[in-house]
Amino acid sequence: MQARTSLSKQSEGRTFTEAARRTQIVDAAIEVIADQGYRNASFAKIAKQAGLSSTGMISYHFRGKGDLMREVVEHVMGVAMDFVVAELAPVQGHRERLRAYFAANLALTEQYPKHMRAISNIGVNAGQDDPHLYGLIDQLEAGADVQVERIRDGQRAGVFRDFDPVVMVMAIRSAMDAAIGRAGADPSFDSAACARELADLFDRATRKEA
Numbered sequence: 001m002q003a004r005t006s007l008s009k010q011s012e013g014r015t016f017t018e019a020a021r022r023t024q025i026v027d028a029a030i031e032v033i034a035d036q037g038y039r040n041a042s043f044a045k046i047a048k049q050a051g052l053s054s055t056g057m058i059s060y061h062f063r064g065k066g067d068l069m070r071e072v073v074e075h076v077m078g079v080a081m082d083f084v085v086a087e088l089a090p091v092q093g094h095r096e097r098l099r100a101y102f103a104a105n106l107a108l109t110e111q112y113p114k115h116m117r118a119i120s121n122i123g124v125n126a127g128q129d130d131p132h133l134y135g136l137i138d139q140l141e142a143g144a145d146v147q148v149e150r151i152r153d154g155q156r157a158g159v160f161r162d163f164d165p166v167v168m169v170m171a172i173r174s175a176m177d178a179a180i181g182r183a184g185a186d187p188s189f190d191s192a193a194c195a196r197e198l199a200d201l202f203d204r205a206t207r208k209e210a
Contacts (some may be wrong), residue, residue, distance in 0.1 A: 034114035038125040073135045076119045094154035099199035106191040109183040117184045161208040
């Protein structure tokens with residue numbers, strides 16, 4: 001898959017060749033991080049994966065590893081958002097959308113396994129003071145805020161019982177992170193079955209009994 005969401009915005013003002021080269025480098029970085037880990041994602045390995053003659057081509061387009069990692073994060077998170085939003089778009093109802101959230105996110109791991117392994121590896125291995133991580137934290141927090149508001153909407157509608165939406169979203173995201181991690185590490189992992197189990201679990205945890 002070709003990098004698109006964040007890169008299309010950042011490519012404005014660049015030549016077609018420059019934009020295509022940046023896309024090539026970001027795609028290669030995702031491959032290297034997914035297969036060899038964040039700590040091992042050197043410019044030399046990324047250049048080799050991209051089929052570039054030297055690391056100088058990366059340095060020409062990016063101001064160091066941090067700049068490249070930030071663009072990787074923006075791209076992967078954009079791909080994930082587009083996919084999940086499209087999956088949830090036709091789903092109506094608070095309970096139904098909550099259940100579909102798990103199926104959509106685990107389907108994402110099957111559709112874009114290397115993207116998800118790469119973003120997970122960055123999140124786990126980049127230090128808290130590492131600027132490479134800042135964009136990821138910001139985007140995850142923004143996503144959590146949206147989920148909290150959707151839970152509150154369900155409570156106001158009388159669909160969900162009374163509980164702290166922030167705590168519930170923390171539990172949902174922790175369960176999803178664990179499932180996505182397992183899916184990336186275990187080829188035999190049944191993502192669809194896991195999605196159904198999580199949907200049942202959190203449906204029971206959130207719904208307001210008649």
